[in-house]
Amino acid sequence: MINYELYKVFYWAAKTGSLSSAAKSLYLTQPSVSHAIKQLEESFGITLFYRNSKGVSLTQEGVTLYSYIEKSQILISLAEEKMAALKNLDSGELRIGGSDSLFKHYLLPFLESYHQKYPGIKLHLNHGTTPETIAFLKEGKIDLGVVRMPIVDSQLEVMMGIQLQDCFVAGAHYADLKDQVLSLESLLQYPIILFSRNSRVRMAITELFQSYGYQIKPEIEVGSVDLLIEFARKGLGISYITKEFISKELEEGSLFEIQLDLKMPPSQVGFMIMRDMPLSNAASKFIELVK
Amino acid sequence: MINYELYKVFYWAAKTGSLSSAAKSLYLTQPSVSHAIKQLEESFGITLFYRNSKGVSLTQEGVTLYSYIEKSQILISLAEEKMAALKNLDSGELRIGGSDSLFKHYLLPFLESYHQKYPGIKLHLNHGTTPETIAFLKEGKIDLGVVRMPIVDSQLEVMMGIQLQDCFVAGAHYADLKDQVLSLESLLQYPIILFSRNSRVRMAITELFQSYGYQIKPEIEVGSVDLLIEFARKGLGISYITKEFISKELEEGSLFEIQLDLKMPPSQVGFMIMRDMPLSNAASKFIELVK
DNA sequence: AGGAGATATAGACCACGTCTATGATCAATT
DNA sequence: AATTGATCATAGACGTGGTCTATATCTCCT
Numbered sequence: 001m002i003n004y005e006l007y008k009v010f011y012w013a014a015k016t017g018s019l020s021s022a023a024k025s026l027y028l029t030q031p032s033v034s035h036a037i038k039q040l041e042e043s044f045g046i047t048l049f050y051r052n053s054k055g056v057s058l059t060q061e062g063v064t065l066y067s068y069i070e071k072s073q074i075l076i077s078l079a080e081e082k083m084a085a086l087k088n089l090d091s092g093e094l095r096i097g098g099s100d101s102l103f104k105h106y107l108l109p110f111l112e113s114y115h116q117k118y119p120g121i122k123l124h125l126n127h128g129t130t131p132e133t134i135a136f137l138k139e140g141k142i143d144l145g146v147v148r149m150p151i152v153d154s155q156l157e158v159m160m161g162i163q164l165q166d167c168f169v170a171g172a173h174y175a176d177l178k179d180q181v182l183s184l185e186s187l188l189q190y191p192i193i194l195f196s197r198n199s200r201v202r203m204a205i206t207e208l209f210q211s212y213g214y215q216i217k218p219e220i221e222v223g224s225v226d227l228l229i230e231f232a233r234k235g236l237g238i239s240y241i242t243k244e245f246i247s248k249e250l251e252e253g254s255l256f257e258i259q260l261d262l263k264m265p266p267s268q269v270g271f272m273i274m275r276d277m278p279l280s281n282a283a284s285k286f287i288e289l290v291k
Numbered sequence: 292m293i294n295y296e297l298y299k300v301f302y303w304a305a306k307t308g309s310l311s312s313a314a315k316s317l318y319l320t321q322p323s324v325s326h327a328i329k330q331l332e333e334s335f336g337i338t339l340f341y342r343n344s345k346g347v348s349l350t351q352e353g354v355t356l357y358s359y360i361e362k363s364q365i366l367i368s369l370a371e372e373k374m375a376a377l378k379n380l381d382s383g384e385l386r387i388g389g390s391d392s393l394f395k396h397y398l399l400p401f402l403e404s405y406h407q408k409y410p411g412i413k414l415h416l417n418h419g420t421t422p423e424t425i426a427f428l429k430e431g432k433i434d435l436g437v438v439r440m441p442i443v444d445s446q447l448e449v450m451m452g453i454q455l456q457d458c459f460v461a462g463a464h465y466a467d468l469k470d471q472v473l474s475l476e477s478l479l480q481y482p483i484i485l486f487s488r489n490s491r492v493r494m495a496i497t498e499l500f501q502s503y504g505y506q507i508k509p510e511i512e513v514g515s516v517d518l519l520i521e522f523a524r525k526g527l528g529i530s531y532i533t534k535e536f537i538s539k540e541l542e543e544g545s546l547f548e549i550q551l552d553l554k555m556p557p558s559q560v561g562f563m564i565m566r567d568m569p570l571s572n573a574a575s576k577f578i579e580l581v582k
Numbered sequence: 583a584g585g586a587g588a589t590a591t592a593g594a595c596c597a598c599g600t601c602t603a604t605g606a607t608c609a610a611t612t
Numbered sequence: 613a614a615t616t617g618a619t620c621a622t623a624g625a626c627g628t629g630g631t632c633t634a635t636a637t638c639t640c641c642t
Contacts, residue, residue: 001317004295005630007367019589026292032631034589044374047569050431053588053639060384060434060571061377068370072363076298079359083335086352093351140341143351278338280351296599310620323600325620344608344619 009036018055093122097133098146143283148200149268161269168258173235191219191237300327309346384413388424389437392516396536434574439491440559452560459549464526482510482528
């Protein structure tokens, strides 16, 4: 099999029409180039160049070879440029999996500044449940997952993100609860609005009630944080929401937090990546940014 | 600059999904392949493969690189196939320059058997005058020229071909000349049909008459052997033709040779190639065949 | 005649690519 | 649990082959 380095030499010799200038381009000496061309010609058994007093020119067969090699070399050059672009993050993509609410309320500012810093990187946001996100990660469809903790999976490496505080909130309709401190039990008298069954937050709150011997059964189940907010504001019930996601509503007073006689355990956001798998440059830079 | 051999290794590793099998395909050992891939990754600063327990698989960036390298490698493979085809004459072209009459009456059987032997070789016949043919040869537009001798040109290497005998012939209209032996001078009384002014044969006959102190002025000038034959048969005059080209007409009696009181000097056909220039395999095989 | 440019050739050298040997890890056996 | 048979990674030794310097040869141009 022919040493592909020889094609590189052939390409430059043909392109420049001179072994000496090919040598310069390749940072070699002229005899090396001469030798390389000779090797190529001998391995084909075909003369590729006419040697003139002022350089070299391709034979008919040389022209034929060049028509292939030129394209091939250009592709390699493009590949090298592309790789350089990927390396310095002028190009590439970052694929993040997780929940829409975390994207919107937590990751958005990071995504914005990341995009500003590396405008060439395409961002792919892949929303799904925690198990779906883990599966995507393992299939290599995303670089990074952002979900609620805890995650226990030996294949995954988990990094702590921000700590969030979930709480029960209500709107004007339940204004009389504003000054009260409720127990978990008393809360159950009111219509509860929870996130859909397969979410991490939902599982956590269900477990919390169970640990106190109660069972929480929502009147309404919704699929987005926006609906949790909306329904609570309309007075349809008491929503269990991440406090940080509704800072605007709390401030303007359209929602208020229900005070409880126990502190709700904080919930931790985590970044997951595959353990022992190389991380793309784009992804590691993003994690750096968030940290 | 990256060693292009590494791309070859990368290609096979990516294609087979295994460093071991890439090693087999490349007749290398597995550690060599491993080392090569590592070199490539280090020079890009990008991880190209995930290492699994049952082989390797491309990272996102690896896929990007592969999309370029695959095309590039395929082109090189095609180039190598093409070169092999050129080498064993399954492909290629042979470009011959010369006069139409020599092509038709002399070269045709050789061209036929050459084509039969090497059906993949495209034949290009480039007809023109001797100076045109020489110019084409020097410009590299033809591999080989077939012309009348003598040729004196230090850049050219000339090989003798067949020896031809030119003669004067007439048709039935001049039947009374059949048994006569004419001198050059007496010939001038008859209308003479000659090949056009820029041909070798024409120059030769003109010089011959001049060397005896006569000047030959044709009544008719034509551009093809066929017309020389046709006009002579129709009785329009006496044609000066290469005897070997009209063996059929002489045999069937539609033309007869005018006997002269001197022997016409034979004319030599020669093959010209560029001196000190490599000859294509296709061309050298043709010359071999003619010899 | 001489100089400047081109490629070819010869021979020396050493870097680097390749090898062998071994380690580490994983998965599918037994 | 232990074994086997894959995989890729690492270390270090070896030797080939690519590269260099020096020189020759040729052509063209001043």
